[in-house]
Amino acid sequence: xxxxxxxxxxxxxLQVTAxxxxxxxxxxxxxxxxxxxxxxxxRAIIGTVSKQAVYSSLGALAEKSLIRxxxxxxxxxxxxxxxxxxxxxxxxxxxxxxxxVDCVVxxxxxxxxxxxxxFDIDExxxxxxxxCPDCRSVGA
Amino acid sequence: xxxxxxxxxxxxxLQVTAxxxxxxxxxxxxxxxxxxxxxxxxRAIIGTVSKQAVYSSLGALAEKSLIRxxxxxxxxxxxxxxxxxxxxxxxxxxxxxxxxVDCVVxxxxxxxxxxxxxFDIDExxxxxxxxCPDCRSVGA
DNA sequence: GTCTAATTCTTGACTGAGTCCAGAATTCAT
DNA sequence: ATGAATTCTGGACTCAGTCAAGAATTAGAC
Numbered sequence: 001x002x003x004x005x006x007x008x009x010x011x012x013x014l015q016v017t018a019x020x021x022x023x024x025x026x027x028x029x030x031x032x033x034x035x036x037x038x039x040x041x042x043r044a045i046i047g048t049v050s051k052q053a054v055y056s057s058l059g060a061l062a063e064k065s066l067i068r069x070x071x072x073x074x075x076x077x078x079x080x081x082x083x084x085x086x087x088x089x090x091x092x093x094x095x096x097x098x099x100x101v102d103c104v105v106x107x108x109x110x111x112x113x114x115x116x117x118x119f120d121i122d123e124x125x126x127x128x129x130x131x132c133p134d135c136r137s138v139g140a
Numbered sequence: 141x142x143x144x145x146x147x148x149x150x151x152x153x154l155q156v157t158a159x160x161x162x163x164x165x166x167x168x169x170x171x172x173x174x175x176x177x178x179x180x181x182x183r184a185i186i187g188t189v190s191k192q193a194v195y196s197s198l199g200a201l202a203e204k205s206l207i208r209x210x211x212x213x214x215x216x217x218x219x220x221x222x223x224x225x226x227x228x229x230x231x232x233x234x235x236x237x238x239x240x241v242d243c244v245v246x247x248x249x250x251x252x253x254x255x256x257x258x259f260d261i262d263e264x265x266x267x268x269x270x271x272c273p274d275c276r277s278v279g280a
Numbered sequence: 281g282t283c284t285a286a287t288t289c290t291t292g293a294c295t296g297a298g299t300c301c302a303g304a305a306t307t308c309a310t
Numbered sequence: 311a312t313g314a315a316t317t318c319t320g321g322a323c324t325c326a327g328t329c330a331a332g333a334a335t336t337a338g339a340c
Contacts, residue, residue: 015287015336035326050290055327057288071213073265076326090259099257117239119230121270125213130261155307155316175297190319195298197317216297 012064019053020061022046027067027079032089032098034076072098072127088125092132101128152204159193160201162186167207167219172238174216212238212267228265232272241268 005024006016014020019042026041027033033041035054042049058079062069065084071077072091078098088101145164146156154160159182166181167173173181175194182189198219202209205224211217212231218238228241 017288017335019289048290052291052328053289060288069213071211073209073211073217077213090257090261092259093262099259101255101257115241116268116270117230117241118273119232119239119268119270120276121230121268122233123269125267125269127265128256128259128261129263129265130256130259133258136260157306157317159318188319191298192300192320193318200317 008066012066014060014064018046019049020057022049023054023057023061024066027061028081031080031082031100032070032078034078036076038079070098070125070127072096088128090128090130092135093129094131094135097132097134148206152206154200154204158186159189160197162189163194163197163201164206167201168221171220171222171240172210172218174218176216178219210238210265210267212236228268230268230270232275233269234271234275237272237274 005021009016009020022042022045023038025045026038030037030041035051035058038058039049039051039054042054058067058069061067062079067079067081068083069077069079070089072089075091075096082100090099090101091097145161149156149160162182162185163178165185166178170177170181175191175198178198179189179191179194182194198207198209201207202219207219207221208223209217209219210229212229215231215236220240222240230239230241231237
């Protein structure tokens with residue numbers, strides 16, 4: 001429901017705007033999409049948006065953990081809907097395909113570093129790199 | 141020894157050039173440096189290099205696993221010397237400080253995904269995000 | 281419903297990191 | 311020494327993302 005989203009925005013002190021609702025919808029409908037792809041998706045929903053509105057909303061939403069941002073090496077940032085369940089990602093080196101992978105040890109295991117060097121760690125980001133079945137068969 | 145490096149290059153089918161030797165030295169002397177910082181470091185060693193030479197050499201060296209490239213979100217790529225020992229990184233969200241962390245479970249544990257989706261996985265990249273002691277005390 | 285302050289959006293210029301290209305210079309096997 | 315292959319130089323260019331100023335929208339107070 002659109003209402004749910006509006007409420008989540010309000011709960012986090014964010015104003016409810018047509019752009020943000022559309023962005024949330026676009027992210028939900030296009031998991032792992034880039035900002036550029038989301039701009040197109042949002043335009044398909046409400047006609048027009050500025051690049052800036054999308055970037056700043058994605059930033060605000062990510063900050064409030066309503067969405068999650070992942071930045072794989074060699075690729076622009078991607079956004080997803082699925083938050084709060086410590087899952088990781090598996091990315092194809094040749095085609096960039098991105099899939100979700102549940103956490104190896106079940107319960108946020110890797111969240112603990114062997115030595116935290118005095119840091120206050122709040123997130124562990126894990127990316128598995130490899131080649132997807134399609135690209136392997138092509139010999140990439 | 142410079143000779144060791146030259147030999148490693150040859151073993152991997154790469155030609156030995158002044159630029160590459162200097163790049164290897166620069167990476168060794170500046171762990172976690174960005175390409176830009178390395179360009180400066182290389183210039184300090186051999187006087188001049190083109191940006192391109194550095195980028196392409198870093199690429200070739202990383203491909204042969206003579207160095208490792210890490211690409212933290214929101215920061216340019218960084219390079220390091222320490223390869224082959226499955227260690228991870230801990231990065232400060234505010235100042236970008238990067239430190240090495242040994243693997244949590246000792247022996248490349250996270251290298252196994254719960255479900256590989258048919259992918260041929262060759263690397264697991266783990267980045268811990270948080271705030272370093274300095275930035276915490278400043279209240280960042 | 282109206283008003284006002286704060287937040288958000290638009291437009292467009294701009295930066296930073298990295299890539300592409302063509303020609304010149306080096307390396308290295310013979 | 312010689313020639314083929316690799317690597318380097320320099321500069322234009324792309325792509326992702328940021329900055330800034332003013333216009334528009336939102337939401338709480340009346």
